[in-house]
Amino acid sequence: MKTIITDFEYLPATTIKEALKLLSQHKEDDYKIIAGGQSLNTAMKHRLLTPEYVIDIKSLSDLDYIRFDAKEGLKIGSLTTHRSIEKSPFIREKFSVLHEMEQNVASVETRNWGTIVGDLCNADPAADPAPVFIALDAKMKIASSSGERTVDAEDFALDFFETTVQPGEMVTEIQVPTLPPNTGVKFEKYSQMLGDYALASTAVLITLDKKREMCTNARIGLGGVASTPIRAKKAEEILKGKKITDALLAEAALVASEETSPVSGIEGSAEYKKEVALTLVKRVGKEALEKARKA
Numbered sequence: 001m002k003t004i005i006t007d008f009e010y011l012p013a014t015t016i017k018e019a020l021k022l023l024s025q026h027k028e029d030d031y032k033i034i035a036g037g038q039s040l041n042t043a044m045k046h047r048l049l050t051p052e053y054v055i056d057i058k059s060l061s062d063l064d065y066i067r068f069d070a071k072e073g074l075k076i077g078s079l080t081t082h083r084s085i086e087k088s089p090f091i092r093e094k095f096s097v098l099h100e101m102e103q104n105v106a107s108v109e110t111r112n113w114g115t116i117v118g119d120l121c122n123a124d125p126a127a128d129p130a131p132v133f134i135a136l137d138a139k140m141k142i143a144s145s146s147g148e149r150t151v152d153a154e155d156f157a158l159d160f161f162e163t164t165v166q167p168g169e170m171v172t173e174i175q176v177p178t179l180p181p182n183t184g185v186k187f188e189k190y191s192q193m194l195g196d197y198a199l200a201s202t203a204v205l206i207t208l209d210k211k212r213e214m215c216t217n218a219r220i221g222l223g224g225v226a227s228t229p230i231r232a233k234k235a236e237e238i239l240k241g242k243k244i245t246d247a248l249l250a251e252a253a254l255v256a257s258e259e260t261s262p263v264s265g266i267e268g269s270a271e272y273k274k275e276v277a278l279t280l281v282k283r284v285g286k287e288a289l290e291k292a293r294k295a
């Protein structure tokens with residue numbers, strides 16, 4: 001009888017060192033890392049991926065953490081599940097945008113077992129975490145047996161389902177800088193069903209000056225509207241150094257939507273996705289501004 005998943009050799013790792021050693025033994029891309037398997041199993045069942053080896057890192061409990069230090073910021077280990085982030089009282093208080101984002105990622109079952117880093121490494125451009133980490137100016141720490149490197153969240157995805165992670169490497173941590181005072185960050189996704197992938201999504205970070213009048217920093221991440229999650233840099237420039245009004249937000253939203261390059265699909269046409277992105281940037285930008293005023 002023909003199996004659904006093609007045969008593979010299962011290689012479980014129990015320590016980070018062991019995982020890196022296993023990865024180093026497979027320089028050619030003949031393997032896949034498995035964490036929670038929520039995306040990988042689906043891809044293998046459909047034979048979109050047919051790895052010869054599957055290296056299981058789910059037991060690396062040393063990489064399951066949420067830590068914070070005012071100087072170094074927030075650090076999320078790569079085996080941290082969506083659900084741990086959603087349920088963390090610290091995240092809810094200090095990085096509430098992550099809590100809000102997590103509430104609508106898939107179902108509780110998927111969030112219980114799936115990792116946030118697995119979601120980022122799967123590199124579906126419509127997934128939720130990337131726009132948020134782009135807005136938060138996060139970095140991804142990537143390790144191999146020969147050392148470590150960090151990559152800005154905005155440079156992590158290279159194309160549909162492709163990242164900067166090379167054979168022999170694995171992501172070990174997400175690093176998020178401490179939010180400056182008077183900063184508000186909001187995220188919203190638009191999808192046809194609750195908990196579904198986004199048709200378009202937006203995260204906006206706004207920092208105001210001491211008087212809470214002028215915008216000193218703005219960062220805008222967008223999902224579902226290009227082959228990777230993107231940062232709308234031109235739109236950010238429109239907001240920086242100015243007093244944000246509804247008219248300025250509308251101008252920035254129009255520019256952000258021009259920075260997108262969506263493809264048409266069954267969920268909507270490219271033109272429609274651009275319109276949704278425009279609406280989201282305007283709305284989420286306003287909410288981020290309100291949050292910054294109260295921060």
Ligand SMILES: Cc1cc2nc3c(=O)[nH]c(=O)nc-3n(C[C@H](O)[C@H](O)[C@H](O)COP(=O)(O)OP(=O)(O)OC[C@H]3O[C@@H](n4cnc5c(N)ncnc54)[C@H](O)[C@@H]3O)c2cc1C
Pocket residue numbers: 032033034035036037038039040041042078082104105106107110113114115116117118119120121122126127128129165169170171172195196197198
């Ligand atoms: C029904 C369903 C609905 C979903 N809806 C949403 C949604 O609305 N929004 C959303 O954002 N996501 C959604 N997802 C995606 C879900 O969030 C991911 O499947 C999950 O987070 C992946 O994590 P995992 O630990 O299971 O990764 P796995 O499936 O084990 O791995 C995913 C990919 O990442 C690679 N990988 C994993 N960990 C590492 C690492 N540390 N270093 C390098 N590569 C690694 C694997 O090789 C694989 O290519 C949905 C998934 C399902 C099944």
